Amino acid sequence: MLVKLKQKLGLSFEFMLLIGFLITITIFSILSFYVYRNNQALLESARKVAHTNEVLLATERLLEDLFQAETGQRGYIITGDSLFLSPYNDAIDSVNYHFNNLKELTSDNPELQADLRELGPVIDQRLQIMTKTLEVRRDEGFESAKRSLQTLLGRTLMMRIRQVIGKMQAAEKKLLTNRKEQTERDIVTFNVAYLTSMSITGIFLIGLFFMIYNNLKKRQVLEDDLKRNIETQRKLSEELAKISNKLTVANRSGGVGIWEWDIVNNILIWDHQMYQLYGITEDSFGGAYESWQQGLHPDDVERCNIEIQEALEGKRKFDSEFRVVWPDSTIHYIKGNGTIERDEKGNPLFMIGTNWDITNLKEREHEVENLNKELESFCYSVSHDLRAPLRSINGYTSALMEDYADKFDHEGKRLLGTVINSAKRMGQLIDDLLNFSKMGRQPLSRIELNMDVLVKQIASELVAEENGRSIELEIKPLGKVKADASMLQQVWVNLLSNALKYSQKKEKSVIKVGRRDDKNKGNIFYVSDNGAGFDMAYGHKLFGVFQRLHKVREFEGTGVGLALAKRIINKHDGDIWAEAEVDKGATFYFSLPDV
Amino acid sequence: MVDILLVDDSMEDAEMAIRALKKSNLANNLLHLEDGEAALNYFYGEDKDQTNIPKIILLDLKMPKVDGIEVLRRLKGDEKFSRIPVVVMTSSKEEKDIVETYRLGVNAYIVKPVDVEKFIKAVTDVGFFWLVMNEVPHDMR
Numbered sequence: 096m097l098v099k100l101k102q103k104l105g106l107s108f109e110f111m112l113l114i115g116f117l118i119t120i121t122i123f124s125i126l127s128f129y130v131y132r133n134n135q136a137l138l139e140s141a142r143k144v145a146h147t148n149e150v151l152l153a154t155e156r157l158l159e160d161l162f163q164a165e166t167g168q169r170g171y172i173i174t175g176d177s178l179f180l181s182p183y184n185d186a187i188d189s190v191n192y193h194f195n196n197l198k199e200l201t202s203d204n205p206e207l208q209a210d211l212r213e214l215g216p217v218i219d220q221r222l223q224i225m226t227k228t229l230e231v232r233r234d235e236g237f238e239s240a241k242r243s244l245q246t247l248l249g250r251t252l253m254m255r256i257r258q259v260i261g262k263m264q265a266a267e268k269k270l271l272t273n274r275k276e277q278t279e280r281d282i283v284t285f286n287v288a289y290l291t292s293m294s295i296t297g298i299f300l301i302g303l304f305f306m307i308y309n310n311l312k313k314r315q316v317l318e319d320d321l322k323r324n325i326e327t328q329r330k331l332s333e334e335l336a337k338i339s340n341k342l343t344v345a346n347r348s349g350g351v352g353i354w355e356w357d358i359v360n361n362i363l364i365w366d367h368q369m370y371q372l373y374g375i376t377e378d379s380f381g382g383a384y385e386s387w388q389q390g391l392h393p394d395d396v397e398r399c400n401i402e403i404q405e406a407l408e409g410k411r412k413f414d415s416e417f418r419v420v421w422p423d424s425t426i427h428y429i430k431g432n433g434t435i436e437r438d439e440k441g442n443p444l445f446m447i448g449t450n451w452d453i454t455n456l457k458e459r460e461h462e463v464e465n466l467n468k469e470l471e472s473f474c475y476s477v478s479h480d481l482r483a484p485l486r487s488i489n490g491y492t493s494a495l496m497e498d499y500a501d502k503f504d505h506e507g508k509r510l511l512g513t514v515i516n517s518a519k520r521m522g523q524l525i526d527d528l529l530n531f532s533k534m535g536r537q538p539l540s541r542i543e544l545n546m547d548v549l550v551k552q553i554a555s556e557l558v559a560e561e562n563g564r565s566i567e568l569e570i571k572p573l574g575k576v577k578a579d580a581s582m583l584q585q586v587w588v589n590l591l592s593n594a595l596k597y598s599q600k601k602e603k604s605v606i607k608v609g610r611r612d613d614k615n616k617g618n619i620f621y622v623s624d625n626g627a628g629f630d631m632a633y634g635h636k637l638f639g640v641f642q643r644l645h646k647v648r649e650f651e652g653t654g655v656g657l658a659l660a661k662r663i664i665n666k667h668d669g670d671i672w673a674e675a676e677v678d679k680g681a682t683f684y685f686s687l688p689d690v
Numbered sequence: 691m692v693d694i695l696l697v698d699d700s701m702e703d704a705e706m707a708i709r710a711l712k713k714s715n716l717a718n719n720l721l722h723l724e725d726g727e728a729a730l731n732y733f734y735g736e737d738k739d740q741t742n743i744p745k746i747i748l749l750d751l752k753m754p755k756v757d758g759i760e761v762l763r764r765l766k767g768d769e770k771f772s773r774i775p776v777v778v779m780t781s782s783k784e785e786k787d788i789v790e791t792y793r794l795g796v797n798a799y800i801v802k803p804v805d806v807e808k809f810i811k812a813v814t815d816v817g818f819f820w821l822v823m824n825e826v827p828h829d830m831r
Contacts, residue, residue, distance in 0.1 A: 479752050479781040482804055486781070487702035490806040494709065515806075522804025 108310050115303040122296045126289065133285045140278040146200065147271040150207070153197040154260045154267075160190040161221070161256060165249075168225050172232050172240045180229075187222060194218065207263055214259045221252040349451060354433075356384065356446040358407070363387060372429060372450050374421030392418035392426060406435060407443045416453065428457040467536055478529050482522060489518040520653075524641075527655035531640060534662055539579045541690060546573035546620070549580075550608055553587045557595055564604060566595070571609035576618060577690045582663040589656040590622040590683050596650055597681065598626030605680075616670060617688035624682075628675040637673055660685070693719035693821060695744035697729045697761065698779070699753040703802065707748065707779070710810035716817040726756030730764060733771060744774060746820040748813070751780040751787060759790060766795040775820050779813075 167183025170176070194215070201207035228249070232240035346353065352369035356362070361383050370377055373390045380386055388396055395417040406413035414432040421427060433448025492514045496503070503511065550570055558566055576583075591606070598604035605625040613619050629637070629644045636642040638661040643654040657671075664671045664685045675681035694711065698704045704722050711717035721744070723729050729749070732738065747765070751758035758778060765771040775797040780787065788799055797820075800812045 482781040482802070483700055483703065485804045486706070486802060486806065486809065487700075489804055490702065490706040490709075490809070493806045494706075519805050525804075 108306070111306060112303070115299060115306065119296055119299050119303070122292055122299070126292045126296070129285075129288065129292075133281065136281055137278065140274055140281070143274050144271060144278075147267050147274070150197065150200050150267050151264055151271075153193055153200055154264050157190060157193040157197060157218075158257065158260055160186045160193055161218070161253070164190065164222070164225060165253070168229055171229060172237065172244070175232065175237065183225075183229075190218065190222070206266060210259055210263045210266075214256065214263075217252055217255050217259070221249060221256060224249045224252065352450040354387075354448055354450065356433075358435075358443050358446060369450060372427070372452055373419055374423065374425075374427070390419050392420050394418075406433065406446070409435075409441070413446070413448065427452055428454045470532070471536070474529055474532055478525065481525055485518045485522050485525075489515055489522075492518070520647075524653045524655075527653045527659075528640075531655050531659050531662065534582065534585070534659055534666075537582075539582070539666055541577045542580055544576050544578050544580055544583060546576060546583075546610070549584060550587055550591075553584065554591055554608070557588070557591050561595055561599070564599065565602065566604045566606065569605075569607045571607075573608070573610045573620065574618070576687050578667055578687060579663075582666070586660045586663050586685065589660045590685075593656060593683070594622050594624035594626065594681075596626075596652070597628075597645075598624040599650075600627065601625055613686065616686035619684055619686045621682055621684045623680060625680040628677050628679050628681045630677055631675060634673060634675070638671065657683075691719050692721045692742050692744045694721070694746050694748060694817065695729070695732070696720060696722045696748045697724075697726065697753070697758070698722070698748070698750040699725050700750065703750070703779075706806060706809060707813050710813040711817050713810070714814045714817060716814070716821055725753045726758060726761045729761045730756060733765065733768075743771070746817070747774055747776045748816070749776055749778050751778060751791070759787075759794070762791060762794045762796060777816050777820070 164183050164186035167179050167181070167186060170179030171183065194211075198208075198211055201211060228240055228243050231243050345351070346366075346368055350368065350372070352372045353366045354369055355364045357364075363383050363386060365380065370380065373380075375390070381389075388399070391399060399415060399417050402413055402415050405411055412432065412434070416428060416430050419427045419429050429450050430453045431448060431450045433446045435443045436445040436447070437443050492511050496508065496511050496515075500508075547570070550573055554568055554570065558568060591608075594606045595604065598606065607623045608621070610618060610620050627645065627650070633644050636644065638657050639654075640658040641654040642658070643652060645652075661671045664687070668688050669686040671683070671685040673681055673683045694717065696704055696707060698707070701724075704724075708717050708720060708722065711720065721732075723732060729747075749758045749761060758780070762776055762778070765774065765776065772795070776795075777798040777800060778791050778796050779800045779802055781802050791799060798816060800816065803809050803812075
């Protein structure tokens with residue numbers, strides 16, 4: 096009930112509790128006052144009943160006294176013995192006492208006072224008659240007294256007294272009855288009122304109890320929630336602390352420094368690691384953009400400024416490498432990157448990023464560069480020095496055949512021819528090997544490449560060289576890719592010339608070129624032929640350098656072409672593979688993932 | 691009178707070249723020098739003969755002491771000799787050599803093939819082109 100009211104009025108629990116208790120306390124106060132009043136009334140009523148009883152008792156005594164006086168008087172009159180006068184005298188004293196007492200008791204009751212005023216003289220008269228009779232007995236003897244008694248006046252007076260007192264007693268008894276009835280009514284009324292208020296208070300208290308109970312229950316639930324939340328929070332904080340520790344350890348072991356630049360106020364904040372990267376102490380750092388610039392190698396300052404500027408303008412992300420000059424003049428290579436936080440309008444506010452030392456990496460790069468240079472010069476001398484003697488072998492053998500042709504018989508000429516062919520073949524091997532190693536070092540330069548144009552041109556050139564052969568060439572649409580033009584040209588030349596070469600012994604060569612797209616591998620191109628094919632069991636050897644699956648006598652070749660194609664395709668992050676069956680032909684596939 | 695100046699440290703290669711040119715009757719006034727130093731001496735040495743300027747120089751690149759690049763640089767940088775056609779003949783297919791020689795102003799570049807027939811054809815073609823076909827500026831005759 097209270098809860099509903101509370102919800103209806105939207106009052107707070109505390110307010111409802113206060114109101115509830117105020118109402119209860121008020122009811123209790125009123126009830127207490129009422130109980131007090133009632134008790135007072137009951138007390139009063141009891142006192143009045145006692146008073147009435149006292150009045151009744153006093154009238155009884157008065158009457159008793161009068162009877163006792165009569166009895167004493169009668170005894171004396173009959174015996175003349177003054178012994179009977181003692182109770183008579185006592186009674187006379189007592190009558191006065193009790194009459195006065197009665198007068199006092201009924202002082203608040205005018206009716207009874209009126210009765211007493213009537214009764215007073217009658218009692219006096221009766222007592223005078225008694226005294227007179229007693230004097231007659233004492234002075235004139237029994238007979239005179241007997242006569243005076245016979246006047247009946249005393250008897251009449253006595254009746255009158257009894258009448259008045261009876262009336263008084265009746266009035267008083269009636270009053271008593273009335274009072275008792277009033278008291279009983281009061282008690283009933285009080286009981287009803289008392290029980291009613293107690294019930295109301297009880298209901299109020301029950302209501303309050305439930306209100307408090309519900310509230311406590313809710314609080315308990317909230318408290319449990321809160322405890323759980325606190326526990327979760329605590330665990331999260333611990334987790335966070337752990338992660339933070341790990342990050343710190345990782346940053347430290349990885350040598351990663353973290354920086355934050357307040358662009359608006361030009362305040363640059365570095366973490367501990369940053370100072371180590373720049374070889375300076377915290378005191379010598381100015382804490383602004385310019386302070387960072389001061390640490391840079393003079394040749395890198397302008398480029399870095401441009402890169403930062405472009406990052407701020409949103410042209411590109413800041414991801415740079417630069418040199419840092421330590422106070423001891425040593426040069427350290429740093430890789431730095433950062434992201435920018437902007438306001439709603441896109442104005443840069445903060446830039447946060449990392450720095451780490453890549454000096455070792457750079458040294459390795461230089462090493463690799465040097466090694467590459469060494470390799471290059473090695474290749475240079477190979478191409479120059481190995482080819483020169485071959486040329487001589489070839490040239491002098493040719494000269495021998497020309498100048499001394501008449502001195503050699505058929506077998507002699509065949510032997511000389513073999514020497515020339517072997518020398519040529521070795522020259523081809525050296526050329527292919529150089530080409531292969533050069534391709535590995537050459538950087539990719541991707542351009543948008545129209546494969547249709549490229550393949551058609553290559554195919555028509557290659558087919559033109561094959562005089563007198565029956566060739567069916569089918570080229571499906573190949574579309575465009577982003578790739579290195581000269582490298583891709585090499586791949587197509589190798590694959591197409593292979594297809595032509597290995598199908599040369601068929602009556603009619605059927606070569607198909609096409610493209611299909613694959614979800615995982617991107618764009619897949621293929622070249623298929625109906626030529627000699629190969630045993631798939633040796634398929635894994637296909638793309639190795641100098642690996643051949645056919646004899647030179649059957650098909651010419653150095654075994655470098657497919658290895659070179661694989662190298663090129665792998666450089667483009669693609670794959671190359673083949674499917675074949677002996678004497679049924681082969682299909683070569685290569686994939687070029689989208690860039 | 692020197693029509694063709696052949697500079698090559700390889701006697702075998704030189705012989706092949708001479709043989710090829712002889713076949714086409716182009717080697718009548720041919721002088722063979724064996725290295726770059728000799729070539730420079732021919733133009734700048736004490737016993738130089740300024741009147742005997744060759745009509746064409748066939749120059750090998752990789753030679754001891756002074757290499758072909760150096761000879762090329764000197765000649766092409768010298769107003770007196772810069773107009774003599776120089777044909778570089780080398781075993782090397784290295785791109786940097788090709789780029790460098792063209793930068794220095796070479797007139798032709800022949801990679802010496804292992805296949806002697808191709809070599810003979812290339813040398814003969816070059817000889818014909820520069821000695822027979824090409825109109826050499828008047829003051830160089």
